[in-house]
Amino acid sequence: MDAREIEKCIDDFGTDIYRFCLKLCADMADAEDLYQQTFLKALETEWTLDWEKNPKALFFSLAHNLWKSNRRKQARRNRIAPCSNFDDEAETVLHSGESIEEGYLEKELITEVHQIIQALPEKFQVPLILFYLSACPIEQIAAIIKKPIGTVKSRLFKGRRLIKKRLEDAGYER
Secondary structure: OOHHHHHHHHHHHHHHHHHHHHHHHOOHHHHHHHHHHHHHHHHHOOOOOOHHHOHHHHHHHHHHHHHHHHHHHHHHHHHHOOOOOOOOOOOOOOOOOOOHHHHHHHHHHHHHHHHHHHHOOHHHHHHHHHHHHOOOOHHHHHHHHOOOHHHHHHHHHHHHHHHHHHHHHOOOOO
């Protein structure tokens, strides 16, 4: 790919790729690194981009593979020399017209769901993030994670069920 194609890709769907990276990494600095690595890797390769075959899925797949590779690398490093992160502050968003109590409870629920998703096995985590947070269709998710459509549907169903069960165990009733 050349620089013009990469620039067009960034303009067309760079925001979606960044949002996906942010949800995978759950850290803004790591997400920015992954985002840059994704487009740099695409620039370094000798691919020709076919605009008819949904290039967005190619970049989602590339970001997912780089993320998996980075996780493996980090796991190896943590086995050798463990480290921890003390900066676990979540953003607070309060909508106008909402009471402080409702805003706090909603923020707490969102934080709990994010923690549950991050604790899920990767095979459930990635399809849930792609489907709900990046609004990817099931066919595109199947192409990204290289699994059949039925497997993606099954993992989405089981992931939702796990989230619901863990929320009920934590005391959230609906």
